[in-house]
Amino acid sequence: MNLHIKNMVCNRCKMVVKAELEKLGFNPISVELGEVSLAENISANDKLKIADKLNQFGFELLEDRKTQIAEQVKTSIINLVHYTKEPLKINLSLYLSEKTNLEYTQLSAVFSEVEHQTIEKYFIAQKIEKTKEMLTYGELTLSEIAYQLNYSSVAHLSAQFKKVTGSTPSVFKLENLERRKTLDEI
Template sequence: MILHIKNMVCNRCKMVVKAELEKLGLNPVSVQLGEVVLAENISGQQRAEIAKKLTPLGFELLEDKKAQITEQVKTSIINLVHYANEQLKVNLSSYLSENLQLEYPQISAVFSEVEHQTVEKYFISQKIEKAKEMLTYGQLTLSEIAYQLNYSSVAHLSAQFKKVTGVTPSAYKTANIGKRKTLDEI
């Protein structure tokens, strides 16, 4: 049985969800961002119990198909931007279609309906958040950050960064603003 869980955005989230399910006597076969595969089917009462345990921890069981698709899009983009070890040289629509096994127009329409923003805007927000993280750590130059996030130039990254945050990457770094968002807040 597959459970779709909202707000699983990091490895610690996966560990917490797995531990809570095991405390309930369940056997998670696989725990990925946004999705848990259980060895057994569960009853409605068990589902309610899982929801009761996860909700105070900031997670939410997703029942609605549109909400599940939206969460899968978010999880795929978070994985791509924050956890993939290669540069972001992918076609986003192809990447999402392949990951979700759905046509991109359907993915885009559902995501926009549920989130009231486009998939592309969400992707840009995640990339800017990753750029903030990289700037905060100070280990890479702006050129290296632009390259890793697959921007055509530093100017393109800077323009998009300023549009999203209101400040340039250089101003962000020198002002030590540090106002980063958690991934589930984006």
């Protein structure tokens, strides 16, 4: 049986969810961002117990199909932007369609309805948050960051960064004007 879980955005989230499910006596076969496969089917009462336990850690059990699709899109984008080691040289619509086995037009419509923003805006927000992280670490130049995140130029990254945050990457790095957000706050 598969459970869809909102706000799983990192490997620590996966560890927490797995540990809590095991404490409740369940046997997770796999725990991925946003989804858990259990070896057994569970009752409605068990689902309530799981939901209550996960809520204590800021997670939410998703029942609605549209919400599950939107969460799957968010999880796929987070994986792509934050956990893929290779530069982002992929068509986002194709990537999401392959990850979800749904047409991009359907994904786009459902995502916009559930999240009240477009997939593109969410993707940009994730890329800007990754830029903030990279700037904070100071290991890469702005040019290298632009390449890693598949921006056509440093100017394009800088313009998008300023549009989203209100400051340029250089000012952000020097003055740390805006604190970084956790991935589930984006």
